[in-house]
Amino acid sequence: MIAGVSKAFRQGRRTLEQRLRRAPDTRSEVVAVDGIDLEVSTREVFGLVGPNGAGKSTTVRMIATLLEPTRGKVEVCGVDAVAHPQRARRHLGVVIGGERSVYWKLTGRENLEYFAALYHVPRREVPRRIERVLAEMNLLDRADDYAERYSTGMRQRLSLARALLQEPTVLLLDEPTSGLDPRSVTQLHERIARLRENGHCVLVTTHNMDEADRLCDRVAIIDRGRVVRSGTPGALKAALQVDRRAIVRLSLRPGGADDNLVSDVEDFATIAEKSIDGSDLHMVLHLPLEVDLLPRLVEVSKRHEAVLRTVEIEPVTLRDVFLAATENGGRE
Numbered sequence: 001m002i003a004g005v006s007k008a009f010r011q012g013r014r015t016l017e018q019r020l021r022r023a024p025d026t027r028s029e030v031v032a033v034d035g036i037d038l039e040v041s042t043r044e045v046f047g048l049v050g051p052n053g054a055g056k057s058t059t060v061r062m063i064a065t066l067l068e069p070t071r072g073k074v075e076v077c078g079v080d081a082v083a084h085p086q087r088a089r090r091h092l093g094v095v096i097g098g099e100r101s102v103y104w105k106l107t108g109r110e111n112l113e114y115f116a117a118l119y120h121v122p123r124r125e126v127p128r129r130i131e132r133v134l135a136e137m138n139l140l141d142r143a144d145d146y147a148e149r150y151s152t153g154m155r156q157r158l159s160l161a162r163a164l165l166q167e168p169t170v171l172l173l174d175e176p177t178s179g180l181d182p183r184s185v186t187q188l189h190e191r192i193a194r195l196r197e198n199g200h201c202v203l204v205t206t207h208n209m210d211e212a213d214r215l216c217d218r219v220a221i222i223d224r225g226r227v228v229r230s231g232t233p234g235a236l237k238a239a240l241q242v243d244r245r246a247i248v249r250l251s252l253r254p255g256g257a258d259d260n261l262v263s264d265v266e267d268f269a270t271i272a273e274k275s276i277d278g279s280d281l282h283m284v285l286h287l288p289l290e291v292d293l294l295p296r297l298v299e300v301s302k303r304h305e306a307v308l309r310t311v312e313i314e315p316v317t318l319r320d321v322f323l324a325a326t327e328n329g330g331r332e
């Protein structure tokens, strides 16, 4: 989809006088996107994640033909999007800046009629398409209300309905779930999954690692304009697991004095935290993943006549991968 794409912005602004004098532009540049390659296939949900200022929105806007790359190639469904932005746009549905992309003084339906005309949807098709996207986004019953009376979630759905009007192959969604409640997020995820089943190709940006994990087939973590990790969420987590130590939360009720028990635990793990709550002893252990934890715990607690009450082994999450990949992350 995009290859070696970069974008540099000039910082600050030129005064009117500098412009009139045609003074040379001496502003410094900030490289927002620094040679990113991405390939997204149909029937795929691809996640672009990264800290604030990483270059996600800039990347999306370049693919959306709203911003011209300084360098590199953008291709949408075989169309060179830099040379032929109009043609590329026919394949694109874009949701950027969520609720701001609808007209508040128009009703939901009027918004869609307006955009259908703008996108050159064949006139005979318009009513059918509008009904379809309204139904798809669950907006039929509020279609004739002003958009300014919509909730954030409804405006977000209206933006998505708008993006679907042209029946695009590629959907670009910049933070589609920001501002949505958990149920709306789940519903949006289901809709996105349905779009994938229908053969769409979806590129979505998010800060939410749980979301990326649940929603995306593949993710690219970008930091300071570069891809620092990419792959399926499972593969990224597995790769991190190799050099990470497991974290285990443990509580047990010691039979007698707990000093020896603690030193026996220290034989195979580092005790990161220890606290006593009534007769229960809580510990957070860090240990290398190769330690076969459960048999050793059982053995130690038997030896000291302690009762194991809870053992929680924390799994590696995509959030851990994100934090490891974007150390001191971001620019801001």
Ligand SMILES: Nc1ncnc2c1ncn2[C@@H]1O[C@H](COP(=O)(O)OP(=O)(O)OP(=O)(O)O)[C@@H](O)[C@H]1O
Binding pocket: 009, 010, 011, 030, 031, 032, 050, 051, 052, 053, 054, 055, 056, 057, 058, 059, 331
């Ligand atoms: N029009 C612009 N002019 C100058 N600098 C810009 C412009 N747009 C973005 N930038 C800069 O480019 C960098 C990347 O911004 P971008 O919006 O792509 O980040 P992001 O990953 O979307 O961040 P966030 O998670 O906060 O939305 C930032 O340093 C930003 O200040």
Ligand SMILES: [Mg+2]
Binding pocket: 056, 057, 058, 174
């Ligand atoms: Mg952004």
